[in-house]
Amino acid sequence: MTFTNKAAREMKERVGSLLKGAEARGLTVSTFHNLGMNIIRKEYARMGYKPGFSIFDDGDIKALLTDIMQKEYSGDDGADEIKNYIDSWKNDLILPDEALANARNPKEQTAAIVYLHYQRTLKAYNAVDFNDLILLPVKLFQEHADILEKWQNRIRYLLVDEYQDTNASQYLLVKLLVGMRNQFTVVGDDDQSIYAWRGARPENLMLLKEDYPSLKVVMLEQNYRSTSRILKCANILIANNPHVFEKQLWSEMGHGDEIRVIRTRNEDAECERVALEILTEHLRTQRPYSDFAILYRGNYQAKLMELKLQHHQIPYRLSGGTSFFARQEVKDLMSYFRLLVNPDDDNAFLRVINVPRREIGSTTLEKLGNYASERGISMYAAADEIGLGAHLDGRYAERLARFKHWMDNVRQQCVVNEPIAAIRSMVMDIDYENWLRQNASSDKVADARMGNVWFLVDALKNTLDKDEDGDMTIEDAIGKLVLRDMLERQQEEEEGAEGVQMMTMHASKGLEFPSVYIIGFEEEILPHRSSIEADTIEEERRLAYVGITRAKRNLALTFAAKRKQYGEVIDCTPSRFLDELPPEDLVWEGQEDAPVEVKAARGNDALAAMRAMLKR
Secondary structure (H helix, E strand, O other): EEEEHHHHHHHHHHHHHHOOHHHHHHOOOOOOOHHHHHHHHHHHHOOOOOOOOOEOHHHHHHHHHHHHHHHOOOOOOOOOHHHHHHHHHHHOOOOHHHHHOOOOOHHHHHHHHHHHHHHHHHHOOEEEEHHHHHHHHHHHHHHOOHHHHHHHHHHOOOEEHHHHHOOOHHHHHHHHHHOOOOOOOEEOHHHOHHHHHHHHHHHHHOOOHOOOOOOOOOOOOOOOOOOHHHHHHHHHHHHHOOOOOOOOOEOOOOOOOOOOEEEEEEHHHHHHHHHHHHHHHHHOOOHHHHEEEEEOOHHHHHHHHHHHHOOOOOOOEOOOOOHHHHOOHHHHHHHHHHHOOOOOOHHHHHHHOOOOOOOOHHHHHHHHHHHHHHHOOHHHOOOOOHHHHHOOOOOHHHHHHHHHHHHHHHHHHHOOOOOOHHHHHHHHHHOOHHHHHHHOHHHHHHHHHHHHHHHHHHHHHHHHHHOOOOOOHHHHHHHHHHHHHHOOOOOOOOOOOOOOOEEEHHOOOOOOOEEEEEEOEEEEEOOEHHHHOOOHHHHHHHHHHHHHOEEEEEEEEEEEEEEEEOOOEEEOOOOOHHHHOOOHHHHOOOOOOOOOHOOOOOHHHHHHHHHHHOOO
């Protein structure tokens, strides 16, 4: 088990290269949430759910919380904060009643009440959220020993990767599945635990010796990525943190260059310096731009760096591009899918009822919602009830009934005929391509968006085709697609394009680059101001450790002497972590600033000479 689809794919590929045919039979590589979804899919009846449950994504959750807050408190102020409370409670396996009983102040009490309404509404929609994929199986196992024993027999040997990133609910899920057998392996690094802000508990590693007294510890200390000098700096830095398991990374990649610490006049000069260095090195050595990575503590630092790269015509890739599943046309079709398998999903119903336009206005939908609420049924179920006619003009009631009967027919076709063919017919029936052409900026854009629609239908078909057990239904396949939507955010890239990689240090975990720049190596940035105030410097030190160990050959740490903040220019203090690095392995640059005009002239002369040389 691991955390991301990408990691799971890589593991499958590596295992596939080591084990052939029958040797791999019975082996499953999965994310935590995929495993949780499979457990719910098999055991939904014991949890009080119906088949075809929906998985709510962040957009659905925020819409639902906003609706609850408007009904209960006549406003949606603080919905994001309440979502954070609910996420935290679910990660810690705290149910609404317990959250309410233990509320320490009025804000927590309000959040707990909303949590109670939220959970009841999810259940009424036959839906779960992302955190429920772990919470519900844990509660099921705790309450039903027979089901736990069945899954313990099914999963006889368990290996968990990135164990330091597990939260309370994931920790308990693993502990329950392992049981008394102790046939259990974890891979983890307490020095790379950097996700406490989203519930990860590095102390889970500390509990291993208590939970499994016969634990055998194997140290994987040889590093196959970085030079010895980079690893020496990383080892000495992280030695300032307390450790569960002491280790010393070492490498046979050579001693390597000194780590450069670059001081600049201000943040503008800092970004300009980094951009010019990358451009010069690219022109001088013909190294690809993808060899270079620029890492930073927060996304806000990327904006100025982007402008400098654009100014010098340096291609770059910014982590966190538009997800395939976040595109409007994909979300439209996914909502149709969700409504097909779960007619109680009001969020999906509201998204598709006027896509394409069916002349059903907001007033009609509000009256439908009120009627459905009075009847205690979903809006879809209410759409063709005779009693609705007393609340609506006949024309609008007829349009709603027509839509429901059409969807009922599509659902029936998915059962009696080939489901993918029925879904393709559904897309054609609604004339979605014409809808896109009416709303797209050009035919080319409409064609691309329609291509995404068919790609999604093909993805659904592939999910069905890859079912090894042969018992996957169209509902199961759609559930897997919805989960993939939430687990995997893909960046759209031009084929063959390459560029400087820009990302936060959190996003860089698990990656490696020949040359790395970490910008903003200053107090109140790294370590972050909130960590200084909360005295959680150890996690910030682990974050710096992760950033440093992304570099294979060259590493530069940059900071500004002055920086603009809230419209004022402030003096900056170099990060305390620089004082913790071995001085004999550092070379400091820019301690004395030349006038900016002189620097610019020098840089332009050097670039002009480099370009002239390459043209010969």
